[in-house]
Amino acid sequence: MRVIFKQEMQQLGDDLTRMSRQVATAIERATAALETADLTLAEQVIDADRRIDELERQLDEQGISLLARQGPVATDLRIVVSGLRLSATLERMGDLARHVAYVARGRYPENPTPGPMREILIKMARQATLVSQQVTQLLETRDLALAASIEADDDVLDQLHRESFQVILDDDVPMTRQQLVDAVLLGRYLERFGDHGVSVARRISYLVTGDLTNEVVNPAEQEAHHD
């Protein structure tokens, strides 16, 4: 019984890592689609999100089945419940990558990030990709130094997001209405993506260290656009 339980816990961890890897691929491709106006890549991200959603459903069923059959307590119970939450957060990150891909697809054959916001949006997308890749590594290694690095990378993302509003709100920078809308929404999607990455990192740190003081998603994001 105990051996099967350990195997199942291992499986849960492996599946979360696999899901995270798919999310990292999604945001990486969505970033490339933004950079190069690549319709095929954008479509791939959109299609692949169904598989990420399916993985979430599988993980949920695994987790619930494990709870029902094994009745874990203490740390094991928290790991299983956290697994359910992590899969929900990763699913949401996948959705956000898909939203970025929608913008690329919606502008095709034009470049989805033309004009003065191009550089900053591409930087944000690359930073989000970095966060996502590190989340996958963290799931694989449980190396807490990575958790700190994810927070630092998300700070860079938040800073870029604040800078984006300086450009967006500057009447002297010529932008079409569509460019303004895309810049505001892409900024929001990418910033949220990073916040979710931080939330995953904090939850894993909590599982490793037992400390949940910083678990709530990055409060800095909450006021970024309006203060």
Place this chain on the structure above:
Amino acid sequence: MRVIFKQEMQQLGDDLTRMSRQVATAIERATAALETADLTLAEQVIDADRRIDELERQLDEQGISLLARQGPVATDLRIVVSGLRLSATLERMGDLARHVAYVARGRYPENPTPGPMREILIKMARQATLVSQQVTQLLETRDLALAASIEADDDVLDQLHRESFQVILDDDVPMTRQQLVDAVLLGRYLERFGDHGVSVARRISYLVTGDLTNEVVNPAEQEAHHD
């Protein structure tokens, strides 16, 4: 043992309803703050969100403790796990109400929704309030007719959101950059708020009927801004 278990399940349901009621109050006040440029109301929403976050933490601990001590299976297990998910979704709705309040606070003493977008944004906020009030009622009554009504109200919200982009993207409608940014973000917050309401409604329907076919959040929202 069984009596205590039933009481604890009841408590979980009551606490979710209480949390949902606080979220409904938050979005109702945020809506009023948008309409009347009321700084006090906006601050109340922002402050009250801490209590909503605290309720989520309490619900989590209750749920995990219940799983550990009672080891529920089958339907009971799914109810507890769903309770954890519902509290996370309600917490997110509270955050979105707070984001709306930030816009009102950020523009004070000016009206946060001046100009051509005023009518449509107020309509959206009222519609989001309606969704939230019905979610609370649904949690209280488990009346499945309400679940359908929540979906219908969210459709109205999505339709208003689409209309908002027609105005935002129309160069003939004069708007400042700040008004454009606020309109895009308020639209996004309110649309997401409604989607989460639908997600709560579907999860409750699932618990009542056992049918999870429609559980994934409203696919219509995914392409609204970019198609």
